[in-house]
Amino acid sequence: MSNVYSYQQIAEHNSAEDIWIVVDGKVYDVTKFMDEHPGGDEIILDLAGQDASEPFRDIGHSEEALKILNTLCVGRVDINSKPVEVETPETSSQGTHTTGGEGSGKLVIACAIVFFIVAYYFANSL
Ligand code: HEM
Structure with missing residues (x-):
């Protein structure tokens, strides 16, 4: 996975039709997974385009959830970029x-x- 994205680029994927989130420095395209998420789609929509590492960890997601997460990876965060304010849908x-x-x-x-x-x-x- 060689694609590297800045927080600014990730923040642009914050609409219901195109959602990226960051978990532990990696970037995930969760657009298609949204409807299947057992915790509901709104909870992910709220974090669209942002770093969701803490909330993702706090829930105590299972191994199965981590496996799904792996399949959605599209790249990693540019370590030189800084988190930005994101408007959510x-x-x-x-x-x-x-x-x-x-x-x-x-x-x-x-x-x-x-x-x-x-x-x-x-x-x-x-
Ligand atoms: C792409 C990222 C995510 C994946 C693949 C994912 C996957 C899953 C899966 C498989 C479950 C079922 C329980 C389990 O196996 O742990 C679950 C439950 C849940 N998830 Fe996520 N999740 C993601 C992101 C998030 C985020 C960012 C939040 C925000 C807080 C969240 C909140 C929840 C909650 C609250 C439940 C519990 C639902 C319940 O038991 O009623 N998830 N998730």
Whole structure:
């Protein structure tokens, strides 16, 4: 594996369609693996284009996870480059907003239905 990338170059791979992460000085293209990740895709999206060594280690990933990681290696980090600020995709927050909106919309409809049933009952019982 002879490709060497600076943190700046790695940071450019930070969209849902193209994700690289760094683990212990090596660069991994996790774009295709995202959907299969047992820990979910959002957790990796949050680290897109960045050094994920610590979070990866903290989880205590298995030997199997390390084997998968090896298959995704595309190169190593240029030791002379410095980590840069990376903006990560905003898919997670958008998703939450949509779900919240739908939830309250359904609640309003449910309340309206209950109101009309009660109103109908009262109208008929007079
Ligand atoms: C390409 C990099 C990665 C690979 C190949 C990978 C692979 C895996 C695999 C195979 C598992 C199942 C459990 C195990 O075998 O250890 C797992 C679980 C998990 N991973 Fe990753 N992982 C990667 C990156 C990350 C990163 C950067 C995080 C960030 C914190 C993360 C968080 C988790 C979590 C939280 C679980 C636990 C899921 C659960 O048990 O409910 N992973 N990962």
